[in-house]
Amino acid sequence: MNILLPFIILYRRYWVLINIGMTLSILVVLTNISLLTLSSWFLTGTALAGVSGLYTFNYILPAAGVRSIAIIRTVSRYIERLINHDITLRVLSNLRVFIFQKLFPLSPSGIIDYNQGDILNRLVIDVENLDHLYLRIFAPICTALIITVLLTLALSILNLSLSLILGIIILCLIIILPFFFYKIGKSIGYNITIFYSQYRSCLINIIKSQAELTIFNALPYFRKILTKIESNWIKYQQKQYILIALSKSIIIFISGISITILIWIAADIFSVKNKSEDLLSLFVFYILSSFEIIGPVVIAFQYLGQVMTSANRLMELINKKPDIIFPNSNIIISNEITIKLQKVYFSYPKQTQLILKNISLTLNSGQHIALLGKTGCGKSTLLQLLTRAWDANSGKILINDYPINNFNEKTLRKLITVVPQRTYIFSDTLRNNLLIAKKDASNILLLKILKQVNLDNLIENQGFNVWIGEGGRQLSGGEQRRLGIARALLCNTPVILLDEPTEGLDGKNEKKILFQLQKYFYNKTLLIITHRLNILEKINQIYVMDDGKIIKQSTYKELLQL
Numbered sequence: 001m002n003i004l005l006p007f008i009i010l011y012r013r014y015w016v017l018i019n020i021g022m023t024l025s026i027l028v029v030l031t032n033i034s035l036l037t038l039s040s041w042f043l044t045g046t047a048l049a050g051v052s053g054l055y056t057f058n059y060i061l062p063a064a065g066v067r068s069i070a071i072i073r074t075v076s077r078y079i080e081r082l083i084n085h086d087i088t089l090r091v092l093s094n095l096r097v098f099i100f101q102k103l104f105p106l107s108p109s110g111i112i113d114y115n116q117g118d119i120l121n122r123l124v125i126d127v128e129n130l131d132h133l134y135l136r137i138f139a140p141i142c143t144a145l146i147i148t149v150l151l152t153l154a155l156s157i158l159n160l161s162l163s164l165i166l167g168i169i170i171l172c173l174i175i176i177l178p179f180f181f182y183k184i185g186k187s188i189g190y191n192i193t194i195f196y197s198q199y200r201s202c203l204i205n206i207i208k209s210q211a212e213l214t215i216f217n218a219l220p221y222f223r224k225i226l227t228k229i230e231s232n233w234i235k236y237q238q239k240q241y242i243l244i245a246l247s248k249s250i251i252i253f254i255s256g257i258s259i260t261i262l263i264w265i266a267a268d269i270f271s272v273k274n275k276s277e278d279l280l281s282l283f284v285f286y287i288l289s290s291f292e293i294i295g296p297v298v299i300a301f302q303y304l305g306q307v308m309t310s311a312n313r314l315m316e317l318i319n320k321k322p323d324i325i326f327p328n329s330n331i332i333i334s335n336e337i338t339i340k341l342q343k344v345y346f347s348y349p350k351q352t353q354l355i356l357k358n359i360s361l362t363l364n365s366g367q368h369i370a371l372l373g374k375t376g377c378g379k380s381t382l383l384q385l386l387t388r389a390w391d392a393n394s395g396k397i398l399i400n401d402y403p404i405n406n407f408n409e410k411t412l413r414k415l416i417t418v419v420p421q422r423t424y425i426f427s428d429t430l431r432n433n434l435l436i437a438k439k440d441a442s443n444i445l446l447l448k449i450l451k452q453v454n455l456d457n458l459i460e461n462q463g464f465n466v467w468i469g470e471g472g473r474q475l476s477g478g479e480q481r482r483l484g485i486a487r488a489l490l491c492n493t494p495v496i497l498l499d500e501p502t503e504g505l506d507g508k509n510e511k512k513i514l515f516q517l518q519k520y521f522y523n524k525t526l527l528i529i530t531h532r533l534n535i536l537e538k539i540n541q542i543y544v545m546d547d548g549k550i551i552k553q554s555t556y557k558e559l560l561q562l
Contacts, residue, residue, distance in 0.1 A: 003311045010091050017087050024080035025143045031073035033289040038065050040285035088131045095127055102318050108389055109323040117201030126310035132303040140296040144174050147293050169258050173294050178301035181247050188239050189305020195233035202226050247298045255291035262287050324388055326409040333400055335494045337525050339363040344395035355381050357548040368526040370536045373545035379529040383497050417493040421500040423484035427469035437490035449489050453482040495525045
């Protein structure tokens with residue numbers, strides 16, 4: 001249970017709303033019980049008055065009470081749902097942000113053991129499972145305990161011994177049954193969560209790799225795996241539903257026996273004290289409605305297995321320490337940047353094969369350098385070392401003769417901007433897609449940047465509020481890359497790293513993109529990673545890589561003469 005404490009703490013900031021929601025939940029249950037009890041008393045009293053002329057009954061007060069309680073129940077139920085769901089959604093929203101803040105520093109080294117589908121499941125499904133924590137576990141238990149006390153006190157007005165018996169029976173059921181069904185359903189909840197996660201991960205991988213699986217005729221095999229996971233998931237869901245039905249049956253059975261015994265005792269008491277039959281009817285329905293508070297509590301604990309499994313999976317991410325630790329140092333550095341790599345070796349964790357071997361190069365301020373080589377020779381890995389996505393196994397990476405490990409993250413990001421091979425376009429406005437790079441950029445600056453990258457045509461109709469990405473204007477491959485360049489221009493850092501900036505473009509657009517790069521970043525230190533020679537005509541220095549090593553250093557003209 002201790003695993004749930006960090007998530008319970010998140011509710012503290014909403015304690016006022018929680019108290020209001022809990023009060024309304026109690027009010028809803030009390031009105032349900034009161035409505036059933038008062039209705040039974042009203043009907044019984046009216047019937048007895050009609051049969052015997054000696055018996056009188058004031059039907060106006062209970063009739064007005066029934067209408068009043070019905071209105072109160074409807075209004076309180078509506079407000080209670082609004083408040084309790086609002087609390088849950090607020091907590092889940094904060095939880096997702098909190099987990100993403102913990103997850104982001106782990107990338108990429110700390111999450112190398114997780115696939116994308118699994119991480120997505122933890123951020124979405126496991127967080128959603130935690131909404132059971134308040135709505136289906138915490139709120140029903142607290143409500144049931146408070147209602148039990150209130151019912152016992154209310155019934156004591158009619159008879160103290162009956163009220164104590166009823167209170168003890170309900171309290172025992174609230175304590176024993178949930179614990180019993182939690183023990184039975186714990187493994188079921190665990191398996192439902194795991195198989196659901198596996199199902200989503202497998203489905204995401206199949207969708208992402210559908211073309212390759214179809215080409216190699218492997219799609220039927222993976223569909224068979226998906227079907228097997230789905231069958232197991234459905235099987236445990238059926239077990240959970242059977243357990244829920246069993247718990248309801250047991251509650252109905254126990255409540256039936258308890259009500260029978262209590263009615264038998266009450267009949268003797270009321271007959272001895274010469275109390276009227278309408279009060280006996282009131283008491284019977286009072287007891288009957290009281291047992292309704294047990295059902296949600298018992299069912300809630302069957303979801304506790306899922307909640308705890310999801311909490312464990314989330315805490316695994318939250319407690320994970322990043323491999324890359326940035327210091328708190330504050331190195332002040334000018335825009336004249338020189339980057340040196342000295343005898344750098346690197347291999348990925350849990351792998352013995354070296355990806356980079358004895359890499360030494362110098363990137364002087366204002367110089368344009370290209371890393372040329374075939375796919376898989378280590379070019380992109382070298383770029384990741386320059387941004388400290390990874391740390392080298394040995395060797396030195398120096399920025400103006402300071403080790404790169406001495407720079408805090410904020411300073412390093414102000415020095416180096418990366419334009420990745422794939423520019424991610426958020427399904428949002430053009431403005432928000434640009435403000436990622438500079439959140440305080442004015443419309444004048446944004447327009448200037450868009451003109452520089454030839455994207456000002458995007459704002460012809462709706463201005464900067466034009467919606468791009470999914471559900472909006474779709475951008476071509478060239479437009480996406482130019483948007484990435486626009487972000488780099490907005491960052492305005494002295495060093496620009498470009499990973500395959502012309503990948504997937506035809507010859508005409510390829511030359512156009514390269515011309516734009518040289519035009520926009522003429523005064524910047526530029527490192528281009530590519531495996532194409534024909535785009536490097538105006539590059540100052542070219543390093544050729546193969547098998548993780550720099551095998552040649554030359555100019556464009558020298559390479560053409562080979």
